[in-house]
Amino acid sequence: MNLFDQLHCPRCKGRLQAIPDGALQCSLCERLVPMVDGVADFVADAPPLAAGADRYRGDPRPHNAGAADLFARMQTAAGDRWPPSLGDMIEFGCGRGETTHSIVAAQGFRSLLVLDSDIEMVQACRTRISDLGLTGPPVRYATLSGAQDAVRDAVADTVLGTGLLSGIGDVRAFLAMVYRALRPGGRAAFVVPNRRYYEAMSLAIAEALVQRHACDGVWPEGHLVALELLAQTRRLLLHRGDAGFLSGLQVKHLFDSEALQDLGEEVGFAAATLIPLDPDPAGAETTRQICHAAGAPDSFTETFGMLAAAVGQPFFSLLGRQEQSASALLWLTKGSGPSLRIFNHRPPPPPAWASADAALAGVSPRWSVELLARDTPEGIVVALGGWCLCNTDVRWVRLTLGSVALGSVALGSVARHAPVWRPRPDVHEVLNRRGLYHPLNTLCSGIASELLFDGVHPDGNSHPFRLDILLANNVIVSGPAPESLVMDEQMVVAN
Numbered sequence: 001m002n003l004f005d006q007l008h009c010p011r012c013k014g015r016l017q018a019i020p021d022g023a024l025q026c027s028l029c030e031r032l033v034p035m036v037d038g039v040a041d042f043v044a045d046a047p048p049l050a051a052g053a054d055r056y057r058g059d060p061r062p063h064n065a066g067a068a069d070l071f072a073r074m075q076t077a078a079g080d081r082w083p084p085s086l087g088d089m090i091e092f093g094c095g096r097g098e099t100t101h102s103i104v105a106a107q108g109f110r111s112l113l114v115l116d117s118d119i120e121m122v123q124a125c126r127t128r129i130s131d132l133g134l135t136g137p138p139v140r141y142a143t144l145s146g147a148q149d150a151v152r153d154a155v156a157d158t159v160l161g162t163g164l165l166s167g168i169g170d171v172r173a174f175l176a177m178v179y180r181a182l183r184p185g186g187r188a189a190f191v192v193p194n195r196r197y198y199e200a201m202s203l204a205i206a207e208a209l210v211q212r213h214a215c216d217g218v219w220p221e222g223h224l225v226a227l228e229l230l231a232q233t234r235r236l237l238l239h240r241g242d243a244g245f246l247s248g249l250q251v252k253h254l255f256d257s258e259a260l261q262d263l264g265e266e267v268g269f270a271a272a273t274l275i276p277l278d279p280d281p282a283g284a285e286t287t288r289q290i291c292h293a294a295g296a297p298d299s300f301t302e303t304f305g306m307l308a309a310a311v312g313q314p315f316f317s318l319l320g321r322q323e324q325s326a327s328a329l330l331w332l333t334k335g336s337g338p339s340l341r342i343f344n345h346r347p348p349p350p351p352a353w354a355s356a357d358a359a360l361a362g363v364s365p366r367w368s369v370e371l372l373a374r375d376t377p378e379g380i381v382v383a384l385g386g387w388c389l390c391n392t393d394v395r396w397v398r399l400t401l402g403s404v405a406l407g408s409v410a411l412g413s414v415a416r417h418a419p420v421w422r423p424r425p426d427v428h429e430v431l432n433r434r435g436l437y438h439p440l441n442t443l444c445s446g447i448a449s450e451l452l453f454d455g456v457h458p459d460g461n462s463h464p465f466r467l468d469i470l471l472a473n474n475v476i477v478s479g480p481a482p483e484s485l486v487m488d489e490q491m492v493v494a495n
Contacts, residue, residue: 001111002140003024004016004017005152005155006151007144007150007151007152008150009031010144013149014028014029014031016033023035024040031045040140042143042144042150055145056092056093056146057093057117057164058094058099059095059162060095060096067095068098069102070098070102070162071103072102078275083187084108085108086108086110086157086158087109087156088110088157089110089159090155090156090160090181091114091115091159091160091161092160092161093161093163095116095125095163096121096128097114099160100114100139101128103160104136111137111138113141114126115142115144117143118143122141146174154184156181157183158188158189159182159188159189160190165190165253166252166254166255167251168252169246172266175267179269179332183334184334184335185333186333187332189329191330192255192327192328192329194254194257194276194327194328195237195255196256196320196323197283197323198233198236198237198254198326199233199254200315201233201286201287201326202233204287204311204315205226205312206438206439206443207308207311207439208307208308208310208311208312209443210443212304212307213429219425221297222297222299222301224423227423228294229290230444231423232421234421234444235249235419236249236251237254238393238394238420240253245419255328257320257322257323269333269334270333273330273331274329275322275328275331276321276322276328276329277327277328277329278325280324280326281319282313284305284309286305286326287304287308287309365390365495366389367386367469368387368493368494368495369385369386369387369492369494370384371383371485371490371491372489373463373486373489374487374488378452378454378455379452379454379457380452380485380487382451384397386492387445387447389427389431389441390469390477391436391438392441392472392473393473394420394469395420395471395472396418396420396469397420397467397469398417398467398468398469399416399465400466400467401413401453401464416451416453418447422445422446422448424442424443427442428442462486462487463485465485466478466481467481480495
């Protein structure tokens with residue numbers, strides 16, 4: 001199978017054909033797709049992708065130890081689902097080729113098309129495969145971005161992606177494209193991060209950190225790495241489903257098993273199953289591996305994993321069988337023919353708290369927000385720093401400029417939001433000595449954002465403003481603050 005048997009022109013869906021200089025050309029619009037060192041480069045003349053746009057991108061690290069045996073672990077997890085032959089394959093997001101290396105070495109396919117949005121990644125993958133010196137089924141390479149619809153219908157028996165789905169903004173559209181590219185009876189397998197496992201691990205890491213600090217009087221060596229992991233995970237947990245906020249992140253999703261299975265079936269797959277990839281119900285080994293991969297010293301990782309497992313037992317014990325692994329294998333099967341599909345929608349989530357007192361769990365929220373505003377030709381720019389602490393999840397600090405009304409944004413005003421998730425261990429040390437707040441809330445209570453109020457300019461040297469705290473349960477908390485934001489003057493709003 002050649003490249004033009006699996007790919008078509010992303011501009012007009014015309015048939016591609018090889019021309020004498022080695023490039024591909026569309027038979028309809030005559031668009032040229034250059035071949036660069038054996039890679040069909042569909043991205044070369046495409047419009048630049050906007051920040052946060054979907055990219056079929058694999059792991060950019062030169063050596064990812066976790067990917068070395070990932071293909072074998074996928075086979076083990078799939079068990080009897082794994083077919084004797086993978087047939088014609090497409091791998092999305094090859095990165096530098098760790099998984100591709102294992103696929104080619106196993107020789108269990110008829111043809112393999114390797115895709116990534118970064119040509120340097122594809123070239124590194126191609127070099128790695130060439131160095132194997134193996135003769136066997138053909139392997140072909142191309143660059144492709146999420147904005148390009150270049151994969152033809154029913155051209156693959158197997159689709160694989162190992163570090164891809166969590167970085168795709170529109171997961172539904174991507175899975176629909178995969179469904180279309182598969183032949184009847186084909187299958188797709190993706191390695192995805194498990195939201196509930198990461199939530200349990202975050203709670204355990206936070207508890208372990210504060211217990212070590214309480215015992216030793218100082219934070220352990222390597223705690224900064226653990227805090228950064230904690231903060232980045234908390235950011236994903238707090239803002240899951242917020243496409244606008246997550247669009248600029250390389251990792252955009254942590255997945256719930258039932259939601260991902262429902263999505264797979266909704267786009268047409270006959271079966272969608274999430275299988276734990278490396279079950280670790282206690283969490284000790286996974287915590288150790290993740291901290292080690294992030295760069296924590298051995299002295300930290302060797303002891304911290306066991307401590308996190310010990311204090312995190314109440315959290316890990318609540319995980320169901322499908323959630324007992326940080327990564328899971330999403331296995332999708334396309335039916336061999338038409339079938340009747342009946343969907344039963346899941347019940348809606350419970351309503352938000354009726355009162356702020358109930359939502360705050362009886363502990364008053366605290367915050368200290370630093371503001372420095374300046375007037376620019378584009379509008380007022382406000383740098384926000386500080387922290388915000390509550391005994392429930394805090395999503396945003398909302399800053400409103402212009403005429404403001406209690407509890408909402410009034411007509412004629414402009415609001416911007418700063419997320420609350422950055423590491424602030426000092427907030428825990430000073431404000432949580434009695435343990436009134438959950439460690440995860442205190443350790444990840446920092447604010448560091450710059451907000452542009454485009455088209456808004458001060459009236460003289462100041463501008464009316466309001467500051468609100470937006471909780472994850474839709475409760476809005478406000479506190480005392482000055483009536484005006486003064487330009488070029490450091491201000492602190494504290495409660």
